[in-house]
Amino acid sequence: MSAFIESFDIVATYRKFLKDDPAMTMPVAAIEALVVLLSKTSLSTASELIDILAKAVQELKGGVKNSISLSAGCDMFQRFVLRNIQEYGDWEACKQHLVTNGGLFLKRAKESRFKIAELGLSFIRDDDTILIHSHSRAVTELLLLAARRHVRFSVFVTESRPTGEGRVTAKTLREHGIPVRVIADGAVGYVIQKVDKVFVGAEGVAESGGIINRIGTYQIAVLAKDANKPVYVVVESHKFVRLFPLSPFDIPDDNPASTTFSTDPDLPDEDYDEVLHNSPLLDFTSDNLITALITDIGVLTSNGVSEELIKMWY
Amino acid sequence: MSSSSAHTGRDKEKDLNTHIESFLAQMKRRQIKGPHDVALATAQLLLRVVSAARWTHIDQLITQIKVVGKRLQSAQPRELTCGNIVRRVLALIREEAEDTDDSESGDGASNSLLITSMFSLLQTDFDKESSRESSPGEKKDLKPYIIEGIQELIDELRNSSESIAGKSVEMIHENETILTATPNSNTVLKFLLRAAQKRKFTVLIAEVFPNDIEMAHRFAMKLSEAGIEATVITDAMVYSIMGRVGKVILGTCAVLANGGLLATAGSEMICQCANAHRTPVVVCTGIYKLSPMYPFDTESLVEVGDTGKVLNFEEGNLVEKVDVVNPLFDYVPPELVDIYITNLGGFSPSFMYRLVLDNYRQEDVKL
Numbered sequence: 119m120s121a122f123i124e125s126f127d128i129v130a131t132y133r134k135f136l137k138d139d140p141a142m143t144m145p146v147a148a149i150e151a152l153v154v155l156l157s158k159t160s161l162s163t164a165s166e167l168i169d170i171l172a173k174a175v176q177e178l179k180g181g182v183k184n185s186i187s188l189s190a191g192c193d194m195f196q197r198f199v200l201r202n203i204q205e206y207g208d209w210e211a212c213k214q215h216l217v218t219n220g221g222l223f224l225k226r227a228k229e230s231r232f233k234i235a236e237l238g239l240s241f242i243r244d245d246d247t248i249l250i251h252s253h254s255r256a257v258t259e260l261l262l263l264a265a266r267r268h269v270r271f272s273v274f275v276t277e278s279r280p281t282g283e284g285r286v287t288a289k290t291l292r293e294h295g296i297p298v299r300v301i302a303d304g305a306v307g308y309v310i311q312k313v314d315k316v317f318v319g320a321e322g323v324a325e326s327g328g329i330i331n332r333i334g335t336y337q338i339a340v341l342a343k344d345a346n347k348p349v350y351v352v353v354e355s356h357k358f359v360r361l362f363p364l365s366p367f368d369i370p371d372d373n374p375a376s377t378t379f380s381t382d383p384d385l386p387d388e389d390y391d392e393v394l395h396n397s398p399l400l401d402f403t404s405d406n407l408i409t410a411l412i413t414d415i416g417v418l419t420s421n422g423v424s425e426e427l428i429k430m431w432y
Numbered sequence: 433m434s435s436s437s438a439h440t441g442r443d444k445e446k447d448l449n450t451h452i453e454s455f456l457a458q459m460k461r462r463q464i465k466g467p468h469d470v471a472l473a474t475a476q477l478l479l480r481v482v483s484a485a486r487w488t489h490i491d492q493l494i495t496q497i498k499v500v501g502k503r504l505q506s507a508q509p510r511e512l513t514c515g516n517i518v519r520r521v522l523a524l525i526r527e528e529a530e531d532t533d534d535s536e537s538g539d540g541a542s543n544s545l546l547i548t549s550m551f552s553l554l555q556t557d558f559d560k561e562s563s564r565e566s567s568p569g570e571k572k573d574l575k576p577y578i579i580e581g582i583q584e585l586i587d588e589l590r591n592s593s594e595s596i597a598g599k600s601v602e603m604i605h606e607n608e609t610i611l612t613a614t615p616n617s618n619t620v621l622k623f624l625l626r627a628a629q630k631r632k633f634t635v636l637i638a639e640v641f642p643n644d645i646e647m648a649h650r651f652a653m654k655l656s657e658a659g660i661e662a663t664v665i666t667d668a669m670v671y672s673i674m675g676r677v678g679k680v681i682l683g684t685c686a687v688l689a690n691g692g693l694l695a696t697a698g699s700e701m702i703c704q705c706a707n708a709h710r711t712p713v714v715v716c717t718g719i720y721k722l723s724p725m726y727p728f729d730t731e732s733l734v735e736v737g738d739t740g741k742v743l744n745f746e747e748g749n750l751v752e753k754v755d756v757v758n759p760l761f762d763y764v765p766p767e768l769v770d771i772y773i774t775n776l777g778g779f780s781p782s783f784m785y786r787l788v789l790d791n792y793r794q795e796d797v798k799l
Contacts (some may be wrong), residue, residue, distance in 0.1 A: 416794055
């Protein structure tokens with residue numbers, strides 16, 4: 119039994135899922151990988167199953183950087199399995215049920231993005247100038263839907279260093295006829311007066327209603343608050359995570375080097391490399407800076423998030 | 433025998449249609465207006481609709497009500513209470529249907545499994561369908577319960593301002609100065625009159641030029657008849673007088689899902705002034721005014737009225753060259769309000785989402 123588990127590389131399976139389908143989100147890929155693990159094991163007791171799952175989740179979390187939404191997906195799956203074991207008693211049937219519906223999870227998760235787009239459509243009006251940050255599939259989906267419905271708006275995208283993902287978003291939006299301007303991350307304060315609203319995605323939504331997203335989101339939110347512009351977070355509900363960060367340093371830091379200093383004048387390629395290799399990739403934006411969250415369960419205020427989490431976790 | 437019952441069936445339907453049509457006409461002509469009257473009339477109409485309706489599966493009734501509700505809401509699109517009542521009735525029907533489902537299937541466990549949004553990702557359609565099919569039993573049985581539920585709703589509507597007034601004595605201190613900017617609100621009037629029975633205080637009434645000036649004067653008269661010192665002030669005075677005001681008490685036309693308000697024009701300015709002076713803002717409203725809608729675009733929610741009241745059409749010279757607007761409502765964001773006094777109790781604006789969850793169903797938000 120344990121020999122099989124060792125030979126089953128959950129992290130590789132997870133990465134393969136992500137690679138094969140670019141529209142898949144991290145938590146869904148994690149759930150898919152765990153379901154594959156389940157289908158390949160033949161255990162006889164429920165506690166063995168829970169054990170195997172826990173080990174696999176541990177491995178996944180350790181093997182993947184920026185694993186917050188991944189943790190959300192894994193925790194949710196574990197909770198679901200536990201609940202089903204208690205409810206049905208017959209976990210064999212439950213396992214069968216989970217495995218055969220592997221494709222259904224993916225389908226539903228994709229559909230949730232469309233649902234969100236439909237819900238968020240009313241937020242975008244003619245003549246709006248929108249500011250978005252980096253690359254978020256949920257936000258992109260929303261903007262594309264608005265364009266398809268003939269709403270006329272223009273978009274500022276931040277370049278979003280160090281990953282430069284903003285350019286990817288700009289290209290996608292321009293292909294669909296949306297007027298876009300890519301701006302430097304530092305120029306947000308300059309353009310914020312011309313912007314009507316800000317849309318950002320999220321890697322994870324904390325219990326307080328704050329969000330964890332690509333670095334730079336916090337800055338944009340603070341500037342938007344000062345300029346009195348609404349900040350809307352477009353996120354699927356399966357990214358709600360049981361974290362309660364009180365400061366930006368409370369989220370697991372993927373790059374501890376980012377807050378150390380160096381006196382070495384000969385650091386390689388000082389201009390860009392130093393930033394690229396030492397920059398944190400995520401930051402935390404607290405709930406008082408966010409106007410509303412557009413999710414597939416409706417438009418929520420920050421308090422609504424904790425309600426949803428309580429429902430799931432009692 | 434059967435032909436006469438079919439005859440009366442058709443008659444009933446015609447009767448019902450006439451009622452619906454006349455209600456729609458009255459709504460469009462603004463013969464019924466104001467949140468309380470609209471809510472009451474909508475509830476009574478829905479009572480008729482449910483009494484006359486026939487269904488084999490509860491979903492059919494729900495669809496019928498949704499269809500009627502959509503027509504009613506579009507008669508006065510900015511009067512949100514109409515849609516609220518329709519959604520309350522729908523939530524009621526769904527609740528009754530689920531109660532019977534639970535008791536029939538006996539196995540409460542699988543039905544009460546919290547089908548939250550996230551778990552719905554992991555649950556199959558099969559589960560959902562099976563819980564639906566388990567209710568081919570008693571349909572007709574639900575009608576009296578639903579009608580009873582709607583009657584209770586009508587009673588709640590009639591008594592809401594009473595329950596709110598009951599809390600007034602705790603809210604108003606002796607010798608306090610109160611400012612109110614919504615003289616068209618019956619709820620606030622009752623609130624203040626009830627407090628006057630036990631306390632002595634002063635009320636300042638903002639004039640709300642140009643739409644509610646007469647109402648402001650009548651409000652002041654009614655208050656002074658009850659022995660309260662009432663003063664009508666101009667809108668411009670509000671900021672300067674705010675330093676001496678102990679509380680601001682407002683009524684509202686609608687409360688939105690994020691805790692924001694849709695109140696008489698001028699309310700937002702007054703709330704901003706109150707905020708600047710750290711004066712508490714209290715809003716008195718019945719739960720029936722709480723709408724599950726989120727204010728996507730605050731401008732489209734505001735109804736615009738007769739510009740002739742602001743700038744007389746006789747001043748031809750000016751009227752040609754100047755753009756005049758007379759908004760009837762204001763959107764007040766939730767941060768500016770301190771507490772909502774409702775017939776269910778006092779709540780903070782950040783708690784409104786919970787009341788929405790309790791009273792409405794997500795499936796019904798879009799009619």
